[in-house]
Amino acid sequence: EVQLVESGGGLVQPGGSLRLSCAASGFTFNDYAMSWVRQAPGKGLEWVSGITWNGGSTYYAESMKGRFTASRDNAKNTMYLQMNSLKPEDTAVYYCAADAGYYRRSSDPSDYNYWGQGTQVTVAS
Numbered sequence: 048e049v050q051l052v053e054s055g056g057g058l059v060q061p062g063g064s065l066r067l068s069c070a071a072s073g074f075t076f077n078d079y080a081m082s083w084v085r086q087a088p089g090k091g092l093e094w095v096s097g098i099t100w101n102g103g104s105t106y107y108a109e110s111m112k113g114r115f116t117a118s119r120d121n122a123k124n125t126m127y128l129q130m131n132s133l134k135p136e137d138t139a140v141y142y143c144a145a146d147a148g149y150y151r152r153s154s155d156p157s158d159y160n161y162w163g164q165g166t167q168v169t170v171a172s
Contacts, residue, residue, distance in 0.1 A: 049073035049161050051143050056166030059133055063170070067128040069143030069163060077101070077121040079160065080150040083128050085139035086165075092154035095141070098126065099150050106150060133170045140165040 055067040069081065083095040096117040097106040105117045116129040126143060144151075144159040156162045 051145060051161050051163035053141060053143050053163045053166035056141060056168045058169045058171065060172050061133060061135060061170055063133050064129070064131045065133065065168060067130065067141055067143075067166060067168070069126040069128075071124045071126070071145065071161075074145070074161065076124040076145075079145040079147055081117075081119060081126045082144045082146065082151055082153075082159070083117065083126075083141060084144055084154050084156075085137075085141045085168075087136070087139040090139075092142075092156070093139075094152055094154040096128065097150040097152060104150070106152065130168070133168075135170050138168060138170050140167050 050072045052070045059065050077100055080099050082097040084092050085095050086092050098117045098119055102119045114132045119126040142165045143163045145161040146159050
């Protein structure tokens, strides 16, 4: 059974940091590019970042550049998102997604091969 399980979300104050994890199972993790996509309350899905199969290249939405860092450990079948300088507008459910291509800059779940269940991040004082 294919699974993508996100963890690490929670409540953090503005300016704080969180590290999200996405644990993959049931498929060959290092054959897939990975992405993070988020959905803020009452809003649509928003692509956050992407990382190639070997972690050699990473990509970010403009508002996340310099604050978020994506990485992966293929030996552990896990992807990470280090989020620093968090803002209230970063409050969202964060999803990880797997794509068999080079990397995908999309917020549409149908563009991905696999999609996780999400983890809630709340940035508030």
